[in-house]
Amino acid sequence: MARVTVQLPSVLSIVVGDERRLTVEAESLAAALEQLIERWPGLRGHLFDEAGSFREHVLCFHNQTSTRWLPSLDVPLAEGDVVTILQAVSGG
Amino acid sequence: MRPSRFDRQTRFQPLGVEGQARLEAGSVLVVGCGALGGVLAQSMVRAGVGRVVLVDRDIVELSNLPRQVLFDERHAREATPKAHAARETLERVGGPSVIEAHATQLDTDNVEEFVSDVDLVLDGTDNLRTRYLLNDVCVRDGRPWVYAGVVGASGLTLPVIPGRGACLRCVFPEPPPAAALATCETAGVLLPAVAAVASLAAGFGLRLLAAPAGLEPALFELDVWHGSVRRVSAPRDPECPTCAHGEFPFLEDRRPDPVALCGRNTVQIPRPRVAPDLEALAKRLERAAERVERRGPLLRFEAESFHVTVFGDGRALVEGTDDIERARAIYDRYLGV
Numbered sequence: 001m002a003r004v005t006v007q008l009p010s011v012l013s014i015v016v017g018d019e020r021r022l023t024v025e026a027e028s029l030a031a032a033l034e035q036l037i038e039r040w041p042g043l044r045g046h047l048f049d050e051a052g053s054f055r056e057h058v059l060c061f062h063n064q065t066s067t068r069w070l071p072s073l074d075v076p077l078a079e080g081d082v083v084t085i086l087q088a089v090s091g092g
Numbered sequence: 093m094r095p096s097r098f099d100r101q102t103r104f105q106p107l108g109v110e111g112q113a114r115l116e117a118g119s120v121l122v123v124g125c126g127a128l129g130g131v132l133a134q135s136m137v138r139a140g141v142g143r144v145v146l147v148d149r150d151i152v153e154l155s156n157l158p159r160q161v162l163f164d165e166r167h168a169r170e171a172t173p174k175a176h177a178a179r180e181t182l183e184r185v186g187g188p189s190v191i192e193a194h195a196t197q198l199d200t201d202n203v204e205e206f207v208s209d210v211d212l213v214l215d216g217t218d219n220l221r222t223r224y225l226l227n228d229v230c231v232r233d234g235r236p237w238v239y240a241g242v243v244g245a246s247g248l249t250l251p252v253i254p255g256r257g258a259c260l261r262c263v264f265p266e267p268p269p270a271a272a273l274a275t276c277e278t279a280g281v282l283l284p285a286v287a288a289v290a291s292l293a294a295g296f297g298l299r300l301l302a303a304p305a306g307l308e309p310a311l312f313e314l315d316v317w318h319g320s321v322r323r324v325s326a327p328r329d330p331e332c333p334t335c336a337h338g339e340f341p342f343l344e345d346r347r348p349d350p351v352a353l354c355g356r357n358t359v360q361i362p363r364p365r366v367a368p369d370l371e372a373l374a375k376r377l378e379r380a381a382e383r384v385e386r387r388g389p390l391l392r393f394e395a396e397s398f399h400v401t402v403f404g405d406g407r408a409l410v411e412g413t414d415d416i417e418r419a420r421a422i423y424d425r426y427l428g429v
Contacts (some may be wrong), residue, residue, distance in 0.1 A: 010315040013244070014279070020318060020320070056265045058266050060310075062192065086311065088267070090268075091241060092129070092216055092241055
């Protein structure tokens with residue numbers, strides 16, 4: 001199990017409140033994300049489409065690598081990794 | 093000897109006198125003059141950018157004033173078009189900038205006319221449809237632009253440098269479906285968030301005009317409530333439909349749709365192919381609507397608890413709803429389009 005930092009986008013504070021940065025212990029990126037969904041079930045609809053893929057207006061980075069280009073989310077995590085999720089913003 | 097107007101700027105060594113000269117020879121299109129656009133436009137004019145072109149479809153309202161820095165109560169009382177109000181305020185600042193103002197919707201019909209003769213495009217819009225359109229035309233032409241978006245206390249910005257980094261579709265391949273994202277109406281918005289995001293975007297803009305070499309494109313999220321800045325790298329997607337495969341679907345879509353304006357409880361109906369005769373329309377509405385009033389180039393009236401503002405080209409703002417179909421129905425009912 002690796003202890004990693006997960007950073008959630010400010011615009012999802014409607015779901016996660018002030019907890020925009022938290023530490024989770026997980027072996028893989030997929031497992032870390034599943035922990036987030038267990039804690040905040042409402043996150044699933046914001047982040048994933050019906051097929052379980054990240055929505056196209058959502059970005060997830062494992063350290064500085066976008067997960068969009070990874071074959072799957074079963075990426076092993078290392079101690080100290082950072083997972084950053086961002087979402088498109090339309091206001092202005 | 094008195095220091096020159098831009099003395100403190102040119103003392104900043106990475107800009108210098110040469111960079112200042114490039115700013116003064118440069119031209120910028122600022123799309124949207126409201127919250128983000130106001131800060132962007134002000135930054136460009138105060139920095140001495142030679143030509144600043146302002147485009148905004150909207151009129152000033154009282155509820156704009158807490159976050160839209162170029163407007164005042166008179167602009168709101170007189171329902172001044174935002175582009176004109178912004179130019180008026182910025183011209184009082186003075187300086188070398190030539191400021192152009194266009195009170196119109198930037199869409200597929202006119203985007204090339206506005207974009208084709210500027211060096212840089214800055215995003216002060218309030219909707220993703222216009223941003224994907226700007227991305228299409230700027231990537232196609234190899235012209236840099238800077239995406240910025242804000243809601244609540246946070247926002248994103250991304251400098252798009254075609255050929256050197258990600259475009260908007262590398263990062264967010266498709267815009268989300270309607271109502272998928274928080275808006276200024278549902279989540280509110282704070283001026284410090286607007287100012288922070290727009291200031292970073294404006295910094296990228298000055299850099300792109302004056303000294304673009306070495307600027308590494310990245311996506312930034314700023315949050316003024318929690319005090320955080322997040323930066324993630326934004327490499328090009330080798331399979332991006334736009335910047336890798338040359339597809340420009342938003343540019344080729346010639347059917348502008350009505351859009352709900354962020355935070356306004358207002359829907360904008362795009363201009364029809366043929367502009368209406370507002371004098372004739374005003375007469376026709378005298379019995380059908382209330383408070384029918386010509387205000388310079390505008391026609392305003394009230395109907396069924398909605399306030400409608402019609403511009404000279406037929407574009408209209410229907411205030412009192414964010415229901416696009418309802419607004420379209422009001423427009424069709426009273427303008428007969």
